[in-house]
Amino acid sequence: MKLSLVRRQFSRFGGGELFLQTLYEGLRKRGADVEIVQFSQPSWLPSWVKMLLYNAQACKKKEDRFYYSLDRLSCLELYNAGGGVHREFLKHKGFTLNPLHPVYLRLEKKTFENSTRIIAVSQMVKNDILRHYKIPPEKISVIYNGIPFQTIDDRAIENMRREVLDEYGIDADLPIVLFVGSGFKRKGVREFLQALSKLQRPFHAFVVGKESKLSYYRLLSRELGIEEHISFTGPRQDVERFYAASDIFFFPTRYEPFGNVVLEAMNYKNAVITTRQCGAGELIDSRYLLDKSDDPHAVELLRELIDNPQIRQKVQKDNYQIASRYTIEHNIDETLRLIKKITEEKR
Known part of the structure; x- marks a missing residue:
């Protein structure tokens, strides 16, 4: 099964893109059969339409791929909730009239429900998921982010x-x-x-x-x-x-x-x-x-x-x-361990 790291309109300069590129290189170094899959949408479309189109594009192309993503998509094996829980985010942001928020909430619910496993980047995020959605706790693994740690005197x-x-x-x-x-x-x-x-x-x-x-x-x-x-x-x-x-x-x-x-x-x-x-x-x-x-x-x-x-x-x-x-290498090792566990369970 091909491991596909899915991202919308891949750019080398965003934080999520940088992490995905580092993860891609780390997984390849560890012998994984991995690719980056990206999808683009017409720039003139409203943001909420772009999100729905992105979800449709990704799920249509999935076939027998193992999907991993930082984005909310309804057809993932492994979702990294690095952006937290949007329902919780809105509690802190306050109410705004933006059609993107209902779309995010709809996709978030489907993502949590449909994903085989979920990575929470902190125990706080895991608790937020469990508080807002009816997700079995054992479906969520806490894997803290890592950095390219430098030894500095x-x-x-x-x-x-x-x-x-x-x-x-x-x-x-x-x-x-x-x-x-x-x-x-x-x-x-x-x-x-x-x-x-x-x-x-x-x-x-x-x-x-x-x-x-x-x-x-x-x-x-x-x-x-x-x-x-x-x-x-x-x-x-x-x-x-x-x-x-x-x-x-x-x-x-x-x-x-x-x-x-x-x-x-x-x-x-x-x-x-x-x-x-x-x-x-x-x-x-x-x-x-x-x-x-x-x-x-x-x-x-x-x-x-x-x-x-x-x-x-x-x-x-x-x-x-x-x-x-808490290095990026440690994060990649933990992620690969979870990917292997999911693929073994699917056999």
Whole structure:
């Protein structure tokens, strides 16, 4: 049976596409008979029609292929719910009149019901699936995302830190707090800024990522009296330099199925504070998990890490060791193990 990794309009630059390409190469290296199958739709069609057409295209071509996808499709052997649960996402996003949402919900239900097995990228996502849909728990396997972990020595990190701080004219003795992510509302940049405004400690913070309403967040930082302490960098190709420059990665997201940025920050020896609504938060010390994005406890945790270098350094060291266990290679091995199990059950 041919293993087909299915994706809509494959592009080498998207996060999902990059993961799929890495998975493809890793599976081939392990001897799997694998291909990438992509489907395109006319650009003039409404988005919700494109989604329905994509589902029809993929299912029509399936034949005897083993289908794996990150997309919601009603004819999969293995669905990777890397995007989380749309019904749960809408709870955090709020109501909007968009015909795409009902289509997503319909496809999501069919995908969960029809898929032979489901990968949840965190226990949180598995719990969300079970809460919203009548799916047998044994049908869902938790496989955490992985990163291309790099062994990095302290000297290399210090050199990158110095370069970034010199570039932005920042005092090297200041504690550096970092946020990385695009789509600032869901990922908690407002809450990030509000918490920092209450620190009453010297600091500088970088906000790295793409946001269409960036002027709102710049104005908010001014209103909060911390404008001079915040650098909005926009999207960056060299984000690893900012991981290296920072001491604390603060990610008060409202809903993040996993959050590779957390592991990436840990790879560069950051202490991490995030929310229980972030799947990757399951991997860190639970003391540094917030109950919600605007949890007032965030200020206390930030102060603890800033005021106590020994505590901060221990957390940074522990996080680096944790990140070293969640590599993309480990993820591929776990995925292949599950694929083999499904094919054996189908015989």
